[in-house]
Amino acid sequence: MPAARPRLLYVTDLAYRARGRRYCDEDIHLTSRLRAHFDLALCHPLDAAALMADHDAVVVRNSGPVLGYPREYEAFRARALATGARVYNPLTGKADMAGKQYLLDLTAAGFPVIxxxxxxxxxxxxxxxxxxxxxxxxxxxxxxxxxxxxxxxxxxxxxxxxxxxRVDFVHEVSFYFVDDDFQYALYAPDPRRRWELRPYAATAADLEFARRFIDWNDLGHGIQRVDACRTDDGGLLLVELEDLNPYLSLDALPEEARDAFVTAFTASLNRFVQAVPSPVLG
CATH class of the missing domain: 3.30.1490 (Dna Ligase; domain 1)
Structure with a gap:
């Protein structure tokens, strides 16, 4: 059973640089808020396998692309599966967590994807x-x-x-979910400046589109980002379903929306730590 205050190992690469984004700022903000509810330790992704046994759950956040350390990531994944360690997001993801095969699968299944x-x-x-x-x-x-x-x-x-x-599109838009619950949407009005994001008021049709992919992935717990492009005819096509360590662009949100996300994230982590673990094959 987890301790009265669950112990979380928060995996992030604070030195990772991405074009147009500062991953470290997001994780500094999130961990400063999560400390009120959890006993928290931060570590680099290369240290996660060695440290995870001492924690109730491992939270993989802005750890950078695993392409930079594929052997170490597979070793982390194998140890987590072998020991039954709780990893958030769960290792059952079928989207970017498992590579790009899902784009082929969704195309064959007739989903609205490029x-x-x-x-x-x-x-x-x-x-x-x-x-x-x-x-x-x-x-x-x-x-x-x-x-x-x-x-x-x-x-x-x-x-x-x-x-x-190559699809001509009006703009890109991303929908952010915690567990199965929609949190917010952001879009880039100028396709040439894809990381200059603004809050976006998602319509019922937009959310119906995004939820198709959340339902398909069937994670149960975790943060997912549905990236789409708005085509010239007004429709949406999936670009990417990020289910490993999606960057959240929290700095593009007003304070109230940012606080609401942190509240939802905290509640999800509490539920995840308390839940009966499910067997994972992989």
């Missing part, structure tokens, strides 16, 4: 386009992403990549 194939042999399943986006199957933070003219896409020889038509 159509995706994994080889030039599958190009006939995509709508014709003058440009295509080619990204690594294991990718993050746009690393390795490139645009290829339609006249050259058939000669592409790279392997372990995903291919999508």
């Amino acid at each position: 159509p995706t194939v994994d080889s030039v042999e599958g190009l006939h399943r995509l709508p014709p386009a003058t440009r295509y986006v080619v990204k690594p199957r294991l990718g993050a933070d746009s690393l390795g992403l490139r645009t290829v003219p339609g006249s050259r896409i058939a000669s592409l020889t790279a392997s372990d990549v995903l291919i999508q038509p």
Whole structure:
């Protein structure tokens, strides 16, 4: 049973640099608030496997892309599964936590996602386009992403990549959930400045779109971010479903909304620590 004040190991890389964002500011703010409810220790992702046994749960937050340390991340995951350690977000995620295969799966299942194939042999399943986006199957933070003219896409020889038509869109919008509960939405009015975010008033249709992916992933606990683009016809297409360590852009929110998120996050962590753990295969 967890202690009266649950002990959390909060995994973050305070030195990680991302274009247009300061991850460390977000985690400094969140941990300063969580300390009122939990006994909290911060650690670098490379130290998490060695330290997690002394805590009631491990909270993976702004730890940076695991591409920088894949062997160590797999060792952390294997130890957590072997020991039954509670990891938040749970390791059952089917989206970015498991790579980009979900974009292929959702395309095949007819979900509203940017159509995706994994080889030039599958190009006939995509709508014709003058440009295509080619990204690594294991990718993050746009690393390795490139645009290829339609006249050259058939000669592409790279392997372990995903291919999508380049979609013209009005803006990008993200929907943030804690457990299954919608918290807030942010959007980038200028597609050229994707990290200049503003609060967005989500419509009922927007939330119906986003919840399809939350329901599909079926995490139960945790923070998820549904990234989408608004197309010229007014519809939404999924760009990414982040279920490992989504950056929250809390600095773009007014204080009241930021406080409401912290309250929801705290309540979710309390429920997670108290819940009977479920078996995880992996």
